[in-house]
Amino acid sequence: MSDHIVKSYDRDLENMGRRISEMGGLAEKMLADSMDALTGLDSALAYRVIAADHRLDALHREIEEIAILTIARRQPLAVDLRECIAAIRISGDIERIGDLAKNIAKRTLKIVSESPVSRAGVGLRSMHEIAATQLKDALDAYALRDIERAREVWENDANL
Numbered sequence: 321m322s323d324h325i326v327k328s329y330d331r332d333l334e335n336m337g338r339r340i341s342e343m344g345g346l347a348e349k350m351l352a353d354s355m356d357a358l359t360g361l362d363s364a365l366a367y368r369v370i371a372a373d374h375r376l377d378a379l380h381r382e383i384e385e386i387a388i389l390t391i392a393r394r395q396p397l398a399v400d401l402r403e404c405i406a407a408i409r410i411s412g413d414i415e416r417i418g419d420l421a422k423n424i425a426k427r428t429l430k431i432v433s434e435s436p437v438s439r440a441g442v443g444l445r446s447m448h449e450i451a452a453t454q455l456k457d458a459l460d461a462y463a464l465r466d467i468e469r470a471r472e473v474w475e476n477d478a479n480l
Contacts (some may be wrong), residue, residue: 332390333400335465336383336407336453338413341381344459346372347414348452350421354397355448359441366432369425376418383411417455450480 350369359367387404390396396404454477461469 328416329394329400332394333403336386336390336404339379339383339386340407340410341459341463343376343383343411343414344455344462346376346379347417347421348455348459350376350418350436351452351455352429352447354421354424354428357425359445360443361428361432361434363432366425366428373418373422376415380411380415383407388458406462410463 350372353365353372354369356362357369387407391401391404394400454473457469457473457476460466461473
């Protein structure tokens, strides 16, 4: 990230990055907890995942607001404009991950009275590990602004 003459501009960009990191960490936790709730048929954990979605939604709205206000106030060009647009898109994708984790938790509540099927749990756990690794790698690539790492995540996704 470059240093701008107006320091509040840098703070706005840094704030977006921090919020995306917070959002990513929360989505990772929600995904892991939803899978733990499903495989362990843990309704209390499922309820916590559902409750966490409100915080994720609020972060998404905050990031969008910061990005839109930054565009309106600073009229960024080139890299800075791409940074603002990327923040909006990334936060939307992370919010969707949270929604999917919440949906897993909701389905867990529906099947909690049924006995667990161990073979299904193994397959679900395997899918979760792949998805969680891809999410972590994508968030790391974004945080480090590492293009090669981002390309690897994209190529790994195409190979899965």
